[in-house]
Amino acid sequence: MTEHEKLLWQRIKNFQLDEPGVAFKFSDRLARENGWDIRYTKRVIEEYKRFIFLCCVSAGGVTPSDPVDQAWHLHLTFTRSYWIDLCKDTLQKDIHHNPTKGGKHEAEKFDSYYSSSHQLYEAFFGTTPPVDIWQDNHTRFSDINFKRVNVGKYWLVPKLKFSLKTWVLLMLIISAAFSIQASAAEVMPFIIMGIVAILVIRGSKKNNDGNQGGNNNACNGSGCANSDNGGGHHHSGGHHGGSGCSSGCSGCSGSGCSGCGGGSD
Numbered sequence: 001m002t003e004h005e006k007l008l009w010q011r012i013k014n015f016q017l018d019e020p021g022v023a024f025k026f027s028d029r030l031a032r033e034n035g036w037d038i039r040y041t042k043r044v045i046e047e048y049k050r051f052i053f054l055c056c057v058s059a060g061g062v063t064p065s066d067p068v069d070q071a072w073h074l075h076l077t078f079t080r081s082y083w084i085d086l087c088k089d090t091l092q093k094d095i096h097h098n099p100t101k102g103g104k105h106e107a108e109k110f111d112s113y114y115s116s117s118h119q120l121y122e123a124f125f126g127t128t129p130p131v132d133i134w135q136d137n138h139t140r141f142s143d144i145n146f147k148r149v150n151v152g153k154y155w156l157v158p159k160l161k162f163s164l165k166t167w168v169l170l171m172l173i174i175s176a177a178f179s180i181q182a183s184a185a186e187v188m189p190f191i192i193m194g195i196v197a198i199l200v201i202r203g204s205k206k207n208n209d210g211n212q213g214g215n216n217n218a219c220n221g222s223g224c225a226n227s228d229n230g231g232g233h234h235h236s237g238g239h240h241g242g243s244g245c246s247s248g249c250s251g252c253s254g255s256g257c258s259g260c261g262g263g264s265d
Contacts, residue, residue, distance in 0.1 A: 001124060005057055009124075011090050012049050012056075017075065026081075030074050034067070040132075044071050047133050052086070054120050055095050061113035062120060065134040072097070111137055 001009065018025040031041040048071035051064045064072060075082050076097055087094045100106045114137055121129045149156065 005124070008056060008091075009053050012053050015049065015086060015090050017045060017078075017081065019081075026074070026078065030071055033074065034070055036067075043130070044068060044133055047130070048072060048075070050121065050125065051117070052091070052095065054117060054124070056091055056093065057124070058116070058120060060116050061109070062117040063110050063113040063140075064117070065114075065129070065140060067133050107141070111141060114140055 018027050027038065027041050027045060030036070030044070031038050034041075036044070044067045047065070048068050051062070051068050051072070054062045075086075083094070100110060118129055118134065121127075121134070
């Protein structure tokens with residue numbers, strides 16, 4: 001890092017998201033909303049700070065991991081902390097958050113930005129990003145089927161991950177077992193249930209495959225833009241999928257995280 005970058009990182013590192021004297025702090029809310037323990041949450045916050053630093057110094061583009069993205073989304077709702085304390089007073093530039101436009105081009109762009117994030121991370125911090133917070137590219141852009149659920153009303157039960165071949169084999173074994181001691185009429189409902197289960201699994205798999213890779217229109221991704229102080233403060237929606245930030249300098253695109261070279265004040 002240059003001397004300027006070291007000073008910038010120190011300012012970001014010293015930035016406090018938990019307001020002193022508050023009973024329900026930022027970290028408490030982030031942990032509750034994502035079902036994380038407080039130790040993991042604190043680590044995510046530190047990675048969020050590193051992402052903000054990369055936004056400021058990137059000359060190309062960067063994108064956060066999903067856990068880091070969740071910290072970013074929540075921080076944006078603390079408007080005074082984000083826009084005044086962080087952007088204006090700490091960074092001396094605005095970091096805007098814009099949704100991806102969807103489609104193959106956007107999917108490829110954010111995938112490239114995410115690769116750049118890992119590379120810049122290693123270059124500036126001298127270590128690889130922690131894999132439990134910064135997932136690989138495939139996981140980052142495929143594991144995006146999230147819903148907002150009230151756990152006070154619904155049970156959350158993890159799905160069993162069986163391959164199609166496993167399900168077919170299982171149904172054949174069940175059918176064979178019943179056919180030994182049961183008539184065809186008794187076995188038939190189980191065979192039908194097996195076929196239905198297989199069709200549902202195949203349909204679900206196709207749907208998930210359609211939400212990743214080539215056409216990413218269903219991906220509700222997000223991005224951000226950073227620029228020198230002056231522009232209007234704007235937070236656009238979008239919760240999962242690709243996100244990053246882009247600069248207000250000439251020639252920059254509307255999303256992704258681009259700096260104007262060195263992240264100067």
